[in-house]
Amino acid sequence: MDITRPTDLAGVLDALDHDPSATLLAGGTDLMVEVTYGWRRPESVVALRRVAELATWEGAFIGAGVTWARIEHGPVRGLAQAARTVGSPQIRNAGTIGGNLGTASPAGDGLPFLAAVDASVVLASKGGRRTLRWDQFITGPKQNALQPGELIVGVQLPEHLPHRQEFAKVGARNAMVISIASACLVRDPGGATRIALGSVGPIPIRARRAEEMISAERHPSAAAIEEFGRLVAGEVSPITDHRSTESYRRHAAGVLARRLLERCL
Numbered sequence: 001m002d003i004t005r006p007t008d009l010a011g012v013l014d015a016l017d018h019d020p021s022a023t024l025l026a027g028g029t030d031l032m033v034e035v036t037y038g039w040r041r042p043e044s045v046v047a048l049r050r051v052a053e054l055a056t057w058e059g060a061f062i063g064a065g066v067t068w069a070r071i072e073h074g075p076v077r078g079l080a081q082a083a084r085t086v087g088s089p090q091i092r093n094a095g096t097i098g099g100n101l102g103t104a105s106p107a108g109d110g111l112p113f114l115a116a117v118d119a120s121v122v123l124a125s126k127g128g129r130r131t132l133r134w135d136q137f138i139t140g141p142k143q144n145a146l147q148p149g150e151l152i153v154g155v156q157l158p159e160h161l162p163h164r165q166e167f168a169k170v171g172a173r174n175a176m177v178i179s180i181a182s183a184c185l186v187r188d189p190g191g192a193t194r195i196a197l198g199s200v201g202p203i204p205i206r207a208r209r210a211e212e213m214i215s216a217e218r219h220p221s222a223a224a225i226e227e228f229g230r231l232v233a234g235e236v237s238p239i240t241d242h243r244s245t246e247s248y249r250r251h252a253a254g255v256l257a258r259r260l261l262e263r264c265l
């Protein structure tokens with residue numbers, strides 16, 4: 001296996017230009033599991049850990065190489081809450097937001113926040129840069145729009161984030177757990193509300209009918225909160241797999257929606 005270890009972004013772009021099919025390695029917390037089990041056998045790897053540009057976090061731009069350990073202590077509440085639920089301290093010290101996007105798992109805990117705030121993903125190749133909205137980038141379960149020769153440089157958040165942000169997930173135990181369902185809800189003081197849910201569809205699901213209904217309620221009543229949860233449960237499209245059933249995931253989505261809204265209120 002060829003391993004290239006560039007020390008700057010220009011070096012990564014050169015390496016990818018030379019070998020567009022090279023596999024990118026950030027923290028390795030997803031990739032090395034796949035290698036260990038023999039699901040992936042990369043012939044050449046470009047390691048990103050030494051690239052300082054990827055680890056920068058400036059205002060609303062979070063570099064792909066920023067780890068969950070940094071994000072959990074960062075200023076973006078909804079994303080920090082999600083970061084705190086990722087694996088263990090060891091996993092959070094190594095795992096990155098870019099790797100979460102690269103894997104694009106329906107259970108990726110960073111993704112509901114990015115979907116709720118309509119974040120964009122910044123990509124680069126030797127040919128230049130392009131920016132895709134989250135739902136243009138994540139195209140299916142474990143599928144994304146990354147082209148050969150491209151890497152994720154970082155995530156662009158909106159300059160003004162919603163005032164209230166809450167994330168929670170449901171799993172089989174309290175820690176070190178892959179989500180059975182997850183959700184991030186954001187709300188402005190005027191009432192505008194957005195909710196994105198993970199593990200209940202092929203990509204993060206925005207419950208747009210529920211958002212529209214509750215955004216019109218400046219001071220939602222108990223009945224309105226109940227109705228919001230019911231609408232969210234109706235808008236997700238979960239599957240039954242080894243982790244949970246379709247009906248439990250749907251139920252969990254409704255409960256998460258109600259609880260996160262109550263927290264924001």
Ligand SMILES: Cc1cc2nc3c(=O)[nH]c(=O)nc-3n(C[C@H](O)[C@H](O)[C@H](O)COP(=O)(O)OP(=O)(O)OC[C@H]3O[C@@H](n4cnc5c(N)ncnc54)[C@H](O)[C@@H]3O)c2cc1C
Nearest residue numbers: 026027028029030031086087095096099100102108109152
């Ligand atoms: C024990 C354990 C517990 C876990 N718990 C959770 C959890 O609770 N929640 C959760 O969401 N995840 C969890 N994960 C998965 C993993 O930690 C996260 O998805 C993490 O964000 C991956 O980041 P990484 O830097 O380690 O990615 P890597 O493993 O290095 O890479 C993952 C994929 O992204 C690609 N990639 C990496 N960086 C880039 C880039 N800059 N541009 C383009 N492609 C790139 C790689 O080629 C690879 O395909 C867990 C993993 C383990 C082993």
